[in-house]
Amino acid sequence: MQLGYFLFMLALALAVTILIRGMSPLRAHAAEEGHDHEHEHEHDHEHDRKHKHKLGHSHDTGVFSIDYYAYISAIRDWNPMFKVFFSLAVLIAVIAINSLYVSLFVLITMGFLTVVRGRIPLHQYISTLTIPIVFVLVGSLTIALSFARQPLGQYNLHLGFFYIYTSDADLLRMVNLMAKAMAAVSALFMMTLSTPSGEIISVMRKVHVPRLIVELMNMIYRYIFVIMETNRKMHDSAESRLGYVDYRTSVKSFSGTASNLLVVSLKKANAYYDALISRGYNGELLFLEREKKMDREQTVLGVVYFLCIVVLFAVQKAALFG
Amino acid sequence: MEPIIRIRDLHYAYNEQKMALNGIDLDIYEGEKIAVIGSNGAGKSTFFLNLNGVLSPESGEIRYRDTLITKKNLNDLRRAIGIVFQDADNQIIASTVEAEVSFGPMNMKLPLDEVRSRVDEALAYMNISTFRDRPPHYLSGGEKKRVSIADIIAMKTDIIVFDEPTAALDPLNAAMLEEVLNKLEAEGKTMLISTHDVDFAYRWTNRAIVFCGGRIIADDTPQNVFRNEDILNRASLKRPTMLDVYDILREKGLAPDLEVFPKTPAQLKAILG
Numbered sequence: 357m358q359l360g361y362f363l364f365m366l367a368l369a370l371a372v373t374i375l376i377r378g379m380s381p382l383r384a385h386a387a388e389e390g391h392d393h394e395h396e397h398e399h400d401h402e403h404d405r406k407h408k409h410k411l412g413h414s415h416d417t418g419v420f421s422i423d424y425y426a427y428i429s430a431i432r433d434w435n436p437m438f439k440v441f442f443s444l445a446v447l448i449a450v451i452a453i454n455s456l457y458v459s460l461f462v463l464i465t466m467g468f469l470t471v472v473r474g475r476i477p478l479h480q481y482i483s484t485l486t487i488p489i490v491f492v493l494v495g496s497l498t499i500a501l502s503f504a505r506q507p508l509g510q511y512n513l514h515l516g517f518f519y520i521y522t523s524d525a526d527l528l529r530m531v532n533l534m535a536k537a538m539a540a541v542s543a544l545f546m547m548t549l550s551t552p553s554g555e556i557i558s559v560m561r562k563v564h565v566p567r568l569i570v571e572l573m574n575m576i577y578r579y580i581f582v583i584m585e586t587n588r589k590m591h592d593s594a595e596s597r598l599g600y601v602d603y604r605t606s607v608k609s610f611s612g613t614a615s616n617l618l619v620v621s622l623k624k625a626n627a628y629y630d631a632l633i634s635r636g637y638n639g640e641l642l643f644l645e646r647e648k649k650m651d652r653e654q655t656v657l658g659v660v661y662f663l664c665i666v667v668l669f670a671v672q673k674a675a676l677f678g
Numbered sequence: 679m680e681p682i683i684r685i686r687d688l689h690y691a692y693n694e695q696k697m698a699l700n701g702i703d704l705d706i707y708e709g710e711k712i713a714v715i716g717s718n719g720a721g722k723s724t725f726f727l728n729l730n731g732v733l734s735p736e737s738g739e740i741r742y743r744d745t746l747i748t749k750k751n752l753n754d755l756r757r758a759i760g761i762v763f764q765d766a767d768n769q770i771i772a773s774t775v776e777a778e779v780s781f782g783p784m785n786m787k788l789p790l791d792e793v794r795s796r797v798d799e800a801l802a803y804m805n806i807s808t809f810r811d812r813p814p815h816y817l818s819g820g821e822k823k824r825v826s827i828a829d830i831i832a833m834k835t836d837i838i839v840f841d842e843p844t845a846a847l848d849p850l851n852a853a854m855l856e857e858v859l860n861k862l863e864a865e866g867k868t869m870l871i872s873t874h875d876v877d878f879a880y881r882w883t884n885r886a887i888v889f890c891g892g893r894i895i896a897d898d899t900p901q902n903v904f905r906n907e908d909i910l911n912r913a914s915l916k917r918p919t920m921l922d923v924y925d926i927l928r929e930k931g932l933a934p935d936l937e938v939f940p941k942t943p944a945q946l947k948a949i950l951g
Contacts, residue, residue: 427813552813554773577773581815585767627768633732634761635829636753636785643772644780644793 436555443547459535500530681705688738713879716889760830766822782833800832820851880918
């Protein structure tokens with residue numbers, strides 16, 4: 357009883373801290389973090405931008421930091437095809453095997469790959485994981501906890517009119533589910549935090565995803581940054597003219613910026629099309645893709661990794677039936 | 679000598695009210711450095727887009743090496759003329775520098791090895807080989823400009839058009855650009871450069887074309903164009919500083935009254951003896 361109570365409170369405390377952390381300016385952290393690295397890589401432009409925003413708030417969003425970390429990752433040179441298929445295979449294995457040991461193993465090793473091998477700062481990794489963690493937690497809490505008028509289950513908490521109750525089996529199910537979900541997410545994050553979008557798109561092209569989709573992805577990826585940049589400039593110029601001084605003005609400025617952004621996008625689309633045509637665009641976006649070698653280390657890693665998963669699974673099965 | 683490009687009576691209109699280009703006649707010869715000057719909306723950019731076959735003219739003809747350009751051989755024209763657009767952000771399309779530079783050569787359907795070597799060459803030419811794998815949104819303005827020039831260098835076109843290349847560049851990057859232009863000149867490339875920088879046009883080019891209201895109102899050496907008050911007034915152009923200084927010196931009797939016009943401070947010093 358006591359243990360259950362303790363566990364329950366612990367989970368609650370964890371959920372609350374994570375929720376608060378998720379809502380607090382996680383992005384500002386990302387901007388600060390990014391700053392040092394940009395210095396190393398001599399990104400004058402980015403660097404300037406961050407400085408300019410020291411006083412105000414940061415415009416960086418998750419997209420920006422994920423893209424940036426993919427770009428600086430130390431395992432960026434790995435063959436992108438390997439990374440994509442490795443992470444997908446791990447994802448499928450975790451879900452199909454449905455074992456707590458395998459899930460925890462994947463969670464830890466994928467984190468290791470991203471943080472230690474990829475040299476993504478640990479707190480950055482964790483703060484990127486915060487968003488899925490919150491979802492997983494909220495989702496899986498409902499698996500473990502039930503409500504009733506009478507004291508039921510192994511553990512219960514009396515809250516005036518009703519009881520919240522749970523049991524060891526339910527808690528274990530919740531932990532299992534959470535571990536599985538987080539392991540799946542960490543496998544995908546290993547890929548996204550080490551493979552720039554351009555390379556993921558080129559993998560999709562190689563596995564014959566329809567050309568239309570691949571080209572759209574390519575252009576959308578490029579234009580997200582173009583449009584964000586345009587939006588940032590318009591927002592800044594509105595702000596410098598007191599456009600966000602109170603709620604009413606903010607709403608007005610925001611709507612103005614949004615509609616202007618549409619017009620600017622259309623104009624930009626025209627300019628882009630002219631530039632494409634002038635370089636001989638013929639209805640198909642063709643780019644040179646340089647092969648990144650698949651070295652022995654990666655192959656060995658892949659094979660050993662799956663062996664480990666199988667062994668773990670076997671050990672667990674043996675423990676259950678043995 | 680045969681011109682590379684011969685344009686006769688070119689007309690173009692964006693809408694029915696106003697002609698953007700109104701009867702353009704122009705011959706471009708191998709190895710020329712042509713300044714295209716004129717105020718905003720005079721038709722320079724429209725002219726470039728017509729020249730490259732991006733926009734198709736209402737009437738008139740373009741001949742490339744004596745072949746009339748029609749819908750069928752439009753791609754020959756695009757292969758022969760490359761445009762470095764004013765805003766690099768409106769030109770860069772790929773998600774890495776290398777892919778970006780390869781776009782033109784890939785469209786020319788060159789063999790992959792050739793594309794690879796051209797990309798390497800163009801990156802080295804613009805001194806951006808280290809940015810090879812970088813996405814364009816992590817480049818500074820000057821770096822983006824270099825990428826947009828490398829785009830065209832990789833295509834190895836006969837003619838390179840620069841649409842206001844110095845706009846939005848800091849002095850250091852502008853100097854870098856002039857260095858690149860000098861390098862291209864040494865290789866005998868034909869270049870058209872639209873610019874509002876009259877000092878640069880006067881100093882650097884050997885032919886100046888003045889656009890005004892969709893027409894070419896002057897086509898001569900920069901010395902002659904910039905000494906023609908009538909043309910300067912019609913196109914609302916400023917005189918180059920060096921020309922003003924030299925005229926003042928001559929007026930005051932401090933410089934010999936020769937028909938030689940210094941283009942740089944060094945040349946002025948040589949004339950003054």
